[in-house]
Amino acid sequence: MAKRTVKDLDVAGKRVIVRVDFNVPRKGDEITNDNRIVQALPTINYLVENKAKVILMSHLGKVNHKDPEKTEADKAKNNMACVGKRLGELVDTKVTFVPVTRGEELEKAVAEMNDGEIVLMQNTRYEKGESKNDPELAKYWASLGDLFVEDAFGSVHRAHASTAGIPSLLPNALGFLVEKEVSMLEKAVKTPEHPFVAIIGGAKVSDKIAVIDNLLKIADKVLIGGGMAYTFMVAQGGKVGTSLLEEDKVELAKEYLAKAGGKLVLPVDNVCADAFSEEANKMVC
Known part of the structure; x- marks a missing residue:
């Protein structure tokens, strides 16, 4: 293009x-x-x-x-x-x-x-x-x-x-x-080489839902990271404390998890803390 x-x-x-x-x-x-x-x-x-x-x-x-x-x-x-x-x-x-x-x-x-x-x-x-x-x-x-x-x-x-x-x-x-990003995206979307793994981050599912929709059609796996992962985790029955969460998009996340048929991959561990601070007590869950 x-x-x-x-x-x-x-x-x-x-x-x-x-x-x-x-x-x-x-x-x-x-x-x-x-x-x-x-x-x-x-x-x-x-x-x-x-x-x-x-x-x-x-x-x-x-x-x-x-x-x-x-x-x-x-x-x-x-x-x-x-x-x-x-x-x-x-x-x-x-x-x-x-x-x-x-x-x-x-x-x-x-x-x-x-x-x-x-x-x-x-x-x-x-x-x-x-x-x-x-x-x-x-x-x-x-x-x-x-x-x-x-x-x-x-x-x-x-x-x-x-x-x-x-x-x-x-x-x-x-x-x-x-220009570089557009060229790379165009190549990935139009002529992808397989196995093709896409990684998506960001805070909101609502910002990325159209991207997820398109990538599920062409990618072998779609890895979800960033704050948006927590909405998917709650959709799976998990607890995310006070982390970023779009409560009104949990049902939508459930739909995509069902539709993806194993293509959507969520984080297996998370760094948890008792405050949003470098001085907070931390642990990996």
Whole structure:
């Protein structure tokens, strides 16, 4: 399946908005694993080398917009400043972190960019309208750029303002990371080599049910991991304590376990703890 990639765009001198996935694990302000930043570097470096003005957007963690007190606490906890600092250490160009998601400070930073420089915007989820794909927000963000590149593979399934709204308004293409993932998935789904084992993780069964459905048709085994495994375990009669659980999807999980005929494989052991903390008492069950 032919997809337009960043190489198909004329980026020299253009403002290129790149949706990246910089949702990195942290301990306080310290990034504990920078792999997601590193994975985005091929696209970022290509744009820098080809004299684009690179505007990076990403979410980081979650922000509760229903409770004002929690909103401010989540914003403080999920500030992108630490990401900007690490990115500056990994690229050979100027990186400007802008601590806001709209307004004069952001617009000025973009207007003053030279070719080959980078502006990293504050966490997209600071905006209430991000997860709702608010058209006004998407229009505003799109006004900052000339072109859009999608390189956040972990977020492309979400119809958010930064992932779906902006590309509906600007000429767009895939970045190298998403292109690679699409090619690998296409090969696995269309011309799989057997034995073919698929591994699916994530928190929610509801997010992955269509994927599970398709993979059961072509894979020899489908291994379920991550938080979604607990919904399947409860469907088998297990107990999961206070772990992630979609109670309203237990019956659906039962259906899939029956339909899979032994193809679905769940974890055989789990690390259990009495608190969600590194200091917790732990045991393998």
